[in-house]
Amino acid sequence: xxxxxxxxxxxxxxxxxxxxxxxxxxxxxxxxxxxxxxxxxxxxxxxxxxxxxxxxxxxxxxxxxxxxxxxxxxxxxxxxxxxxxxxxxxxxxxxxxxxxxxxxxxxxxxxxxxxxxxxxxxxxxxxxxxxxxxxxxxxxxxxxxxxxxxxxxxxxxxxxxxxxxxxxxxxxxxxxxxxxxxxxxxxxxxxxxxxxxxxxxxxxxxxxxxxxxxxxxxxxxxxxxxxxxxxxxxxxxxxxxxxxxxxxxxxxxxxxxxxxxxxxxxxxxxxxxxxxxxxxxxxxxxxxxxxxxxxxxxxxxxxxxxxxxxxxxxxxxxxxxxxxxxxxxxxxxxxxxxxxxxxxxxxxxxxxxxxxxxxxxxxxxxxxxxxxxxxxxxxxxxxxxxxxxxxxxxxxxxxxxxxxxxxxxxxxxxxxxxxxxxxxxxxxxxxxxxxxxxxxxxxxxxxxxxxxxxxxxxxxxxxxxxxxxxxxxxxxxxxxxxxxxxxxxxxxxxxxxxxxxxxxxxxxxxxxxxxxxxxxxxxxxxxxxxxxxxxxxxxxxxxxxxxxxxxxxxxxxxxxxxxxxxxxxxxxxxxxxxxxxxxxxxxxxxxxxxxxxx
Amino acid sequence: xxxxxxxxxxxxxxxxxxxxxxxxxxxxxxxxxxxxxxxxxxxxxxxxxxxxxxxxxxxxxxxxx
Numbered sequence: 163x164x165x166x167x168x169x170x171x172x173x174x175x176x177x178x179x180x181x182x183x184x185x186x187x188x189x190x191x192x193x194x195x196x197x198x199x200x201x202x203x204x205x206x207x208x209x210x211x212x213x214x215x216x217x218x219x220x221x222x223x224x225x226x227x228x229x230x231x232x233x234x235x236x237x238x239x240x241x242x243x244x245x246x247x248x249x250x251x252x253x254x255x256x257x258x259x260x261x262x263x264x265x266x267x268x269x270x271x272x273x274x275x276x277x278x279x280x281x282x283x284x285x286x287x288x289x290x291x292x293x294x295x296x297x298x299x300x301x302x303x304x305x306x307x308x309x310x311x312x313x314x315x316x317x318x319x320x321x322x323x324x325x326x327x328x329x330x331x332x333x334x335x336x337x338x339x340x341x342x343x344x345x346x347x348x349x350x351x352x353x354x355x356x357x358x359x360x361x362x363x364x365x366x367x368x369x370x371x372x373x374x375x376x377x378x379x380x381x382x383x384x385x386x387x388x389x390x391x392x393x394x395x396x397x398x399x400x401x402x403x404x405x406x407x408x409x410x411x412x413x414x415x416x417x418x419x420x421x422x423x424x425x426x427x428x429x430x431x432x433x434x435x436x437x438x439x440x441x442x443x444x445x446x447x448x449x450x451x452x453x454x455x456x457x458x459x460x461x462x463x464x465x466x467x468x469x470x471x472x473x474x475x476x477x478x479x480x481x482x483x484x485x486x487x488x489x490x491x492x493x494x495x496x497x498x499x500x501x502x503x504x505x506x507x508x509x510x511x512x513x514x515x516x517x518x519x520x521x522x523x524x525x526x527x528x529x530x531x532x533x534x535x536x537x538x539x540x541x542x543x544x545x546x547x548x549x550x551x552x553x554x555x556x557x558x559x560x561x562x563x564x565x566x567x568x569x570x571x572x573x574x575x576x577x578x579x580x581x582x583x584x585x586x587x588x589x590x591x592x593x594x595x596x597x598x599x600x601x602x603x604x605x606x607x608x609x610x611x612x613x614x615x616x617x618x619x620x621x622x623x624x625x626x627x628x629x630x631x632x633x634x635x636x637x638x639x640x641x642x643x644x645x646x647x648x649x650x651x652x653x654x655x656x657x658x659x660x661x662x663x664x665x666x667x668x669x670x671x672x673x674x675x676x677x678x679x680x681x682x683x684x685x686x687x688x689x690x691x692x693x694x695x696x697x698x699x700x701x702x703x704x705x706x707x708x709x710x711x712x713x714x715x716x717x718x719x720x721x722x723x724x725x726x727x728x729x730x731x732x733x734x735x736x737x738x739x740x741x742x743x744x745x746x747x748x749x750x751x752x753x754x755x756x757x758x759x760x
Numbered sequence: 761x762x763x764x765x766x767x768x769x770x771x772x773x774x775x776x777x778x779x780x781x782x783x784x785x786x787x788x789x790x791x792x793x794x795x796x797x798x799x800x801x802x803x804x805x806x807x808x809x810x811x812x813x814x815x816x817x818x819x820x821x822x823x824x825x
Contacts (some may be wrong), residue, residue, distance in 0.1 A: 487777065494770075
């Protein structure tokens, strides 16, 4: 966007401000490309489960690249915390700070955070940082996701420490790290990719400062934040003052059967400021579905960013008008030693949907709930060819909720997750399973004027014995909700069958787990299969108002049956001519509307 | 233990709930010394949390001991 520098407080020439702002964003994108090309694990080079940011010398974010918004929101807190704990006065050129501590505003243990100060003339002018998802962090299951009950079961935890000092690795930190994970080569390679991208960004910022000077750089950092803050405040000021509440449920915690956990969110709008208050949410749960403070703050920021113009430059200025309240020891702010690995994957999207429901009370930009799970299924064992341990985290897309101007997206990674789909060929080359089926799951979605998106259906067949399967998935019992009369989405299905058997059996019945979607270390053997159907999104608006031609398109695409079109949408399809029977549709809808009023 | 304090020994901001591992602002409120992470959080506590929740605005995790 073109940022006008008309205010006397914004001192940078507007054209120069845009040049430098975009240079910093491009630097963040380049960091990501470097990580993608130099990393070892598919989580980095295929799923792109990382984010890259630049902070200024005041420890405020000035640029980010559009990788994983859920991670980016937490960096607002975890990066300054990491710097403060190591101590600015203890930092020297060539140092790198590392942490993965979820209680220090990180998202969860698998998110590794590295931060590097950029010095110029003895002064810290900026910090380059990134946050990335390590496939394995030790703990009781391969690839981190299961039904843990405390942080110690989840894996190894590092408070903020230096991992590089004056451009040299601190070997002891690396040794502790790689001796505690199942995939030492990948973890080491991925860490080096993360740190390498920091050096790349530092070189770019150095080029920028050399060209424009320290004073101009620092002023630009101030001005880009100020522009964003003003644009954000203008958006909030246009909303009606008041308090808007909504609630949603995470269906279980993997430990206590059938006990749902409540997220309550209240939007408090006061002039050009917004408080997002989670008071009234449940106490922290016994399993790993708790959110950290960083995850909750990120969910709040991202929900707000969904509701405002996408032209606002994303940086610290966006967050200044927003205050978050997350009671310690609650489901939205886990206290030590509570488990929390799944809070970032499944509770985060549900939290965003709760806030979007609250927004829907006054804004037309909101949407119905989405599939609400990242589909995190961990695979691990001994590689049958090399004999070495392996760990792989499978991610899956879900149907998104319908919105005011469009249907929900089909099979897309949850809101703010933004991870890419790991290609079948890559996964099958590296790990001992085949994909026997992979398709959109036709049939029911959240019906509405704008329907929910479709989920997917995938069948895995295992090629080796002793494959350990662990899962943290959601919406097996609680469906995505609709908005303004739209229907609910559908449930997740995760089921298994042994070689030679025909019946699919879910984990609870087959293995005695407390949950259908959260369990640890189920063992699959060669020839066994796993079925994974992801949920569809909720519908938006009255299904009888849906354009009949869109209903026809779904029928032509074999996503919707003719009987479903009639029953849910009041649309009569002439299957012989493959067209909508307009007269019959009009009559049927009139009858339905009349009937509804009786 | 001089080398490391576990997070359970550290306070949380009295308004937002974030762990305040270093620094913070200490102020007297509701008969206790509370820690806050920013001036903005103190303002939210005074103008929103206390008027709305009264004594329940106070979290034990925010009291400086």
